[in-house]
Amino acid sequence: MDAKIFFKEIYQHQVKDASNLKSFQQKNWDAFSELGLPAIKHEEWKYTKVKNLFKDGLIYDQQASSINKDALSNFILPGTEKANHVFFVNGIYQPELTEISDSTDLLVIKTLEAASGDEDSAFVDAYLGGSYGYNSDGINALNASFSSVGAFIKVRKGAVLTQPIVIHHISDAQAGLRFNQPRILISIESLSQATIIETYNRIGTNESLTNEVIEICVEKEANLRYIKIQNEGAGANHTGTTHIRQLAKAVTHAVTITLSGSVVRNNLNMVMDGEFGESHMFGLYLLDGNTQADNHTIVDNAMPNCFSNELYKGIMDGSSSGIFNGKIFVRKDAQKTNAYQTNKNILMSENSSANTKPQLEIFADDVKCSHGCTIGKLDDDALFYLRARGISEQNAKALLLHAFAADILQQIEIEELRAYIDGLISDRLTLSI
Amino acid sequence: MLKIENLQARIEEKEILKGINLDIKPGEIHAIMGPNGSGKSTLASVLAGRADYEVTGGSVSFMGKDLLDLSPEDRAKEGLFLAFQYPVEIPGVSTTNFIKSAVNEKRKYLGLEPLDAVQFLKTMKEKMKLVEIDQSLLSRSLNEGFSGGEKKRNEIFQMAMLDPKLAILDETDSGLDIDALRIVANGVNQLRNKDNAFLIVTHYQRLLDYIVPDFVHVLYNGRIVKSGTKELAFELEEKGYDFIKAEVNEATA
Numbered sequence: 001m002d003a004k005i006f007f008k009e010i011y012q013h014q015v016k017d018a019s020n021l022k023s024f025q026q027k028n029w030d031a032f033s034e035l036g037l038p039a040i041k042h043e044e045w046k047y048t049k050v051k052n053l054f055k056d057g058l059i060y061d062q063q064a065s066s067i068n069k070d071a072l073s074n075f076i077l078p079g080t081e082k083a084n085h086v087f088f089v090n091g092i093y094q095p096e097l098t099e100i101s102d103s104t105d106l107l108v109i110k111t112l113e114a115a116s117g118d119e120d121s122a123f124v125d126a127y128l129g130g131s132y133g134y135n136s137d138g139i140n141a142l143n144a145s146f147s148s149v150g151a152f153i154k155v156r157k158g159a160v161l162t163q164p165i166v167i168h169h170i171s172d173a174q175a176g177l178r179f180n181q182p183r184i185l186i187s188i189e190s191l192s193q194a195t196i197i198e199t200y201n202r203i204g205t206n207e208s209l210t211n212e213v214i215e216i217c218v219e220k221e222a223n224l225r226y227i228k229i230q231n232e233g234a235g236a237n238h239t240g241t242t243h244i245r246q247l248a249k250a251v252t253h254a255v256t257i258t259l260s261g262s263v264v265r266n267n268l269n270m271v272m273d274g275e276f277g278e279s280h281m282f283g284l285y286l287l288d289g290n291t292q293a294d295n296h297t298i299v300d301n302a303m304p305n306c307f308s309n310e311l312y313k314g315i316m317d318g319s320s321s322g323i324f325n326g327k328i329f330v331r332k333d334a335q336k337t338n339a340y341q342t343n344k345n346i347l348m349s350e351n352s353s354a355n356t357k358p359q360l361e362i363f364a365d366d367v368k369c370s371h372g373c374t375i376g377k378l379d380d381d382a383l384f385y386l387r388a389r390g391i392s393e394q395n396a397k398a399l400l401l402h403a404f405a406a407d408i409l410q411q412i413e414i415e416e417l418r419a420y421i422d423g424l425i426s427d428r429l430t431l432s433i
Numbered sequence: 434m435l436k437i438e439n440l441q442a443r444i445e446e447k448e449i450l451k452g453i454n455l456d457i458k459p460g461e462i463h464a465i466m467g468p469n470g471s472g473k474s475t476l477a478s479v480l481a482g483r484a485d486y487e488v489t490g491g492s493v494s495f496m497g498k499d500l501l502d503l504s505p506e507d508r509a510k511e512g513l514f515l516a517f518q519y520p521v522e523i524p525g526v527s528t529t530n531f532i533k534s535a536v537n538e539k540r541k542y543l544g545l546e547p548l549d550a551v552q553f554l555k556t557m558k559e560k561m562k563l564v565e566i567d568q569s570l571l572s573r574s575l576n577e578g579f580s581g582g583e584k585k586r587n588e589i590f591q592m593a594m595l596d597p598k599l600a601i602l603d604e605t606d607s608g609l610d611i612d613a614l615r616i617v618a619n620g621v622n623q624l625r626n627k628d629n630a631f632l633i634v635t636h637y638q639r640l641l642d643y644i645v646p647d648f649v650h651v652l653y654n655g656r657i658v659k660s661g662t663k664e665l666a667f668e669l670e671e672k673g674y675d676f677i678k679a680e681v682n683e684a685t686a
Contacts (some may be wrong), residue, residue: 020628141441236614285499379521380484381521382521382523384484384505384521385517385520385521386523386531387482387504387505387506387509388481388505388508388509388517388540389484389506389509389510389531389532389535389591389595390506390510390538390539390595391506391507391531391534391535391538392538393504393506393537394507395534399526399531399534400523401524402525402527402603403523403524403574405523405524405527407525407545
C-alpha cells in the first residue's frame, strides 16, 4: 500500500483543527509526508521490514470497538488484580474502561487532549515528542500525527503508588488487519515512586499492528519500574518506542519480555538528563516459529555521574530471529559515567538467527563503559553433566535455558506476576521437572 | 557388573583407547592408574557416554545390558555414576533442585514413586553429613564459584544421593588438599557395600591410602599393561611410571 496516500485521507478527516495538539500533529504529519515509512536501507531498520507490515486492507478508523467491561477481566495478569488499570482499545485511550485504584491525590489519568489544555499543558509542551530526537523516522512521526487520542498520566510529587499502573493495549482484529497507534505521556514527579506495566492483547484472528509511543519523564529523585510484556501470539506485529528521560538522582528499572508475536520492534531510550541518575535495563526474548524481535536501546548520558546497566538475553528456536542494537552515548560533559551493556543469545535450531550490535560513542575522557555480546548454542559440557546425572536431554536443555532466562525473570518484583511469566516460559521450554 | 572387552575409542582422528579389557564385580574397588595422556579420563568419559568420543570397537556390558547402546541419562538411571574431574559450573540451577530432579527421574525410570519434599530433605541431610557439605552451598547455583574441594565434595554428595551401582571417580583427588581428600575418601568408604563397585581413576597413589582398592590396573598408551593388587600402586609411587613404560617398550620392541 502507499502509506502516505492512505494516511493522508484519514489525517484530513480525523485530526481536528480545534485540537490543542493540532500544531504538534501537523508538524509530525509534515515530517511523515516527507519521510514516509522507514525502509531497510535505513540503518536503524535494517532487519525490520516495516513497510511489509502495512498491507492492503489495513483498518485504521480511530474508532474504538465497544468492549464489554466484564470481558476485561480476561486481560488482568496475576498479581495485578488490584492495580490501576488503563485501557486502550485500537490504540485509543478509553476513560470509561479505565479503573483507578489509587487516590487522585497520588495519581491522575486523563486524555492527552485534556492535559494539553489544562494545568499540565506546560509539561505536555515540554515533553511531548521528546522521542523524535532519538527516533526521527516516519513511524514515530506517524504516531505523533494522530496523538490526540492518547493518554496523559501523572504520578504526583512525592506520591508512592500502592499499586502498579497497568496499561492494557487491546486490538480488535475481528474484522481484518487492525492498526493501532497508542500514545502516552507520563510524568513521574519528583520524589514519587511508581510501577508501570504494559501488556498487549488481540481479539480476533486477523493480524494486528501496534505502533506505540510512550514518553515518560522521571523527575528528580523519582523512582520508576517499567515492565513491558509481549505475548500476543503469531500475527501480532509491534513497533513501539519507550522513551524515558530522567532527571537528577532518578532511578529507572525497565524489563522487556517478548514471548511471541510476528514482527516485534522495541525501542527503549534512556536519557540521563541529570546527575547521579541510575538506569537498569533488562530484556528477555524467547522466540520460536517465525517470530522476529528487534530490540533497539539507547542510553544517552548527557550529564555526569550517571550509572546504567543493561542485560538482554535471547533464546531463538525454529526460524525465529533476535536482534539487539545497543547504543550508549557519553556526551563531552558526562564525566564519571558508568555504563555497562551485555547481550547474550542462544540459538536452538539451524534456522534461527541472532544479530547483535553494541554501539558506544564516548566523548568524555573519564568514564567506565563496557559492552559484551555472545551468540552461541547451549553449553555441551553443561548438557552432558546434567545428562550424566540421569536428567533427560530435553529436561537438561529446558533446565539450562530456564536458568539462562532466570536472571531477567528475577528482575520482576511482583511475585505473582513473575511466577506467571515463569510458568509461561517453563511451558514453552516443556520443562517437566 | 561391568565387563569391558577390547574397547577401542577415538576422538576425532586420534585413537586413544586401543583395546581395554576389564571386569568389575559387585563389592570391588578397582583403581586405574597411569601417566598423563594414557587414556584414563577417556575411559571414564566413554563409559559415561560423552559424545565427543567415538567407540570404534569392543563392547561394554553393564548389569547385563549393552552400555554403549544407552544414552548418558539412561546409563545414569541404570546405576552408573561419573564423578567429574572438572565439575561444570551451571549458573541459575541450584544444586538442591538439580539433585532432586535427578533423583526423581531415576526413581521414575525404576518404577518408584518420586520422593516427596520431606523424604527428599531427610535423605539430603543424611548424605550432607557424609561429605561434610553445608546446606548453604547446596542452595547456591550448581558449582558456581565453588572451590576445587567444594566441587569434588559436591560430586561425592551427588553420588551419595543417587546411590549408584558403579561409581567412576575421575581424578577426584586432583587438586585436593589432604583434608578434602580425607573427606572425599571417607564418603566413598561409607558408601561402599557388597552390592556396589567403584572404579577410581587416579594419577597418584595418595588417594589409595584412604580408599583401599582390591585391584590396581596400569593404563598406558590406551591399553591396560599391568594389573595387580594395592601393592602395585606402592610400586608405581616408588618407581614412577617410567619402569612401566620401559617394560612395555621392551615387550613390544
